[in-house]
Amino acid sequence: MNNVIIVFQKLILTGSISYTSPLDLRFNVLSKFIEIGVDEAGRGSLISDLVVSLIAISEDKLDILRKIGVKDSKQLSPRKRSELAYHILSISNIAIVSYISPPYIDKAVSSNGLNMLEAIVIMNMFKSIKPLLETLDMFIKIYMDEVKGYYRFIEGFLKKHFRDKLVLFVMESKADKKYPVVSAASVVAKYFRDTNLSFIKNVFGDFGSGYPSDPRTRDWIINNYSSYRNPLRIIRRSWSTLKKIAPDWSRGLRIYKITDYF
Secondary structure (H helix, E strand, O other), X not given: OOOOEEEEEXXXXXXXXXXXXXXXXXXXXXXXXXXXXEEEEOOOOOEOOEEEEEEEEEHHHHXXXXXXXXXXXXXXXXXXXXXXHHHHHHHOOEEEXXXXXXXXHHHHHOOOOHHHHHHHHHHHHHHHHHHHHHOOOOEEEEEEEOOOOOHHHHHHHHHHHHHHHEEEEEEEOOHHHOOHHHHHHHHHHHHHHHXXXXXXHHHHOOOXXXXXXXXXXXXXXXXXXXOOOOOOXXXXXXXXXXXXXXXXXXXXXXXXXXXXXX
């Protein structure tokens, strides 16, 4: 069976664009379960996209994750993440990577909050693979890192769409440290975020990690603040750090309703 797909989604201010490419992989007909892990990278960053990854792997391949040393991406070097991401994608039955741009994030922060946006992105990812999962004679186990306040919301969505196929749903804080399939999603999300940051730095210069606590990031903001009247679109204007060190860039954000962009 060659029903395997990898999807890249980019969420921008005006909507969602997805790109698909088939992978030449097969499900083991003896596998009764497929495990799905979801995690994100770059949630607290001041610069660039929030990246969410969904990885689905049949149970016969789960031991491979342990053997190749998959663990929480924050415990791995960029080089190791790159190596592991290649292996993870090569054994995954389904992989989705969603990029959520700063304007979309700012809209969420100014309305219903970032957790709501992340929950909706995750549910849209599951919607996109529902037709494929329905064709499989396999039960589904889903593990994901915590999206605070949205456990019941996401659980209800999954039960409605996958019904008897869904035999386990786990949402926990630090799930990337406990469940290999979530660790795999963490590695893939961080790898694609790192790759994206590398490209952005080639265009806009080195801004460090992009996180508010990084002095290089703050210095980069201050230097560009004195040179540009309007903020670059890679910057999250709703972050409190920006209001302190570049106040004019954070002004003018309107309050949105969730229905304005979903």
